[in-house]
Structure formats: C-alpha cells, structure tokens
Amino acid sequence: MIGSGAITASARGAVLWRGPINPERARDLRSRIRVALATALNPPPASSAFRLRIRAVGRHRKIKIGDWRQPWLRVAGALLLVVSACIHLVLYLTGYRSIPTIGWLFLVQFMVAFVLAVGALVTHSRLVAVAGAAFALSTLGCYLLAVWIGLFGFKEIRTRAGIAAGLIEVAAFATLALAAVIRDEDEAAERASPKPRMVAGMHAAVSLVVGAVGAVSVAALVLFGIAVASAGGEPAAAADRGGVILKTATIGGVTVLTNAKGITLYWFAPDSSTSSKCTGSCAAYWPPVTGKPTAGPGVTGRLGAIKRQGGAEQATYDGHPLYTYLGDSAPGQANGNKLDLNGGYWYEARVSG
Secondary structure, eight states, rough: OOOHHHHHHHHHHHHHHHHHHHHHHHHHHHHHHHHHHHHHHEEEEEEEEEEHHHHHHHHEEEEOOOOOHHHHHHHHHHHHHHHHHHHHHHHTTTTGGGGGGGGHHHHHHHHHHHHHHHHHHHOOOHHHHHHHHHHHHHHHHHHHHHHHHBBTTOOOOHHHHHHHHHHHHHHHHHHHHHHHHHHHHHHHHSSOSSSHHHHHHHHHHHHHHHHHHHHHHHHHHHHHHHHHHHSSSSSSOOOOOOOEEEEEOOOOOOOOEEEEEEOOEEEEETTTTSSOOOOOOHHHHSSSBSSEEETTOOOOOOOEEEEEEOOOOEEEETEEEBBOTTTTTSTTOOOTTEEETTTTTEEEOOOOO
16 A cells, blocks of 8 residues: 555656646746856956856857956066065165165165055055056166166176066066056946947057057166176176285274275185185175285285185285175275175274284
C-alpha cells in the first residue's frame, strides 16, 4: 500500500506539472529573466570601473576600460611618486641633509610626494592627478637646473640614484597627466548630448592633449639624457703636474686643512696609508685631492701621495688620503665633518702640531 500511495502522489505531481500554462504569463516571465541577466552582465558606468557589454547571443564580448577611477591608473601614479620619494629620502639621509638649502628641499620633496600619492589612491580628483604630474615635472626641472648651472650654490653630479629618480619622474608625469585627461573625456561624454559633432570635437581635443603630454614626456627624456651625459662623474685620473698647495683655515675654532681655494679637506676612516677605499660614486661626492702636495703657510705634518686606481696621484696628510666634499661650496664650510657615508665616517683634516 505504501508503494501504491507513492505512485499515486507521483502521478498527481506529473499531472500538475503537465497542466496547461498561460502563454502570456510565460512570456512575461521570460522577459523578466532576460532583463535581470542583462542588468547583471551590463552594470551602469557609475557602479564599476570596468564595464562588460554583451552585444548579442553568440557574439564576442567587448570590454571597455573605465575612467580615472581605474585601479591601475591610481596605483601606477601613486607607486611612481612613492618610489621617487624614497630615493630622495635615501639621498637626504646619506649626505644631502648636510648641504645648506638643498638638504631640506630633499626632505620636502619626500613629504609632498607621499601626500600626493595618498591623495591619488583615496580620491578620484582630477586636481590631485594634475598636481602630481606638475610636481614630478618640477622635481625633474630642479634636477636639470642643478646639473647645468647649479641650484642654491650646489651643482649636482651624475649618479645612478639621480638617473633612476629622473626616469621615474618622467614616467610619473606621463601617467598622472594621462589619468587626468582620460577622466575629463569620460565626464564630458556622460554630460554631453548625443550630437556627432560635439562628440567628434571632444575626441579631437582629448587626442591633442594626449599628444601634448607625449611630446612633453619625450622632450623631458631628451633633456634628461643630455643633462646626464654632460654631468660630471668621478674626477679625471690625470694628476696635476704642478702639484697641489695645502693651506689652513679656522672653522669653528679649529684649524683645518684646505686646498688653494680655501675649501675644507677631509679624510676617510676606512682608508689606509697606501690605498683609498673611496671609488666610483663615492669619489663623485668626495673628489680626491690629486697631485703631489706642497705645504703652504701654517701647514705642518707629514705630506705624501698614493696611487689611485687608474694611476692618478692622491695627496695624503699624516698618512690619510685627502678629499673635498661636494656639499662645501665656499671657504669656511665643513658640511662633511663626522658624516657616516659611503661605508664609513668622514672627518675634517685638522692641522697637527
């Protein structure tokens, strides 16, 4: 009887399922399902940065990239600004902090770049994108000025960190400028009426601006390349045939050794009496005093010379190879004293006796 009851219930269900269906109700149900699927697959532009369109059943799907709210634009611009800021922070901590005016400018660059990077990540503001692009371009401009004619009495040299920072700043300018342009185009398209001439004019204007951004980026790269090629690196290996005259000066109540122009001389703790440990980029920031030394008025102590890599003679004082410091731009300065840079401490050369 149990089996018979189950069969009867099943049969009743089958009869109910196979009952007549209202055609109009079925069409309405199918229409609602289609609308729901279309809405799910094609969300409105304001709800998503990436919009997926279904043209028709069986055709390919077209993906349209969104506007300035796209994650890759914000992340790319912010990341480039952060990397540039970190390079300037490292340069500040490893020597530039002792250079008057230039030191605190490096610190300001670090802080402003981080603020703009955070703004690019948390806002969709066109102003932030424009400000970030302008800041990157101005930072590059300051570097070019420091290389060519000097900035606040400081003349920059060619280093790998400087080259990397310059390339990153060009990329940051191009990325953030294009981000602002793309956002402008999308906003104008949403507000404009569907007039072909207006849409064509808008696209032409955007194309012109994009071309201008590209032209400025290329020009910046060209100028940067020229500046890097013309910037000074490690001092020439040829020794001064006439030798170098050592003099004295009093700085902070201490009598120190100077060159003929009155620039303070330094010695490097890792050096030995027969060799210099400061080569490559180190020698660019701490130019060796080349040539055989001659004692000027008030100079006492033991003078000598060693052979550097490449054959140049470097003057020594009391067994210490002598250097100048890039951060000293005038007599009476000792900005390099007691700095821990390039693998060791630097000290002003004090007159013995």
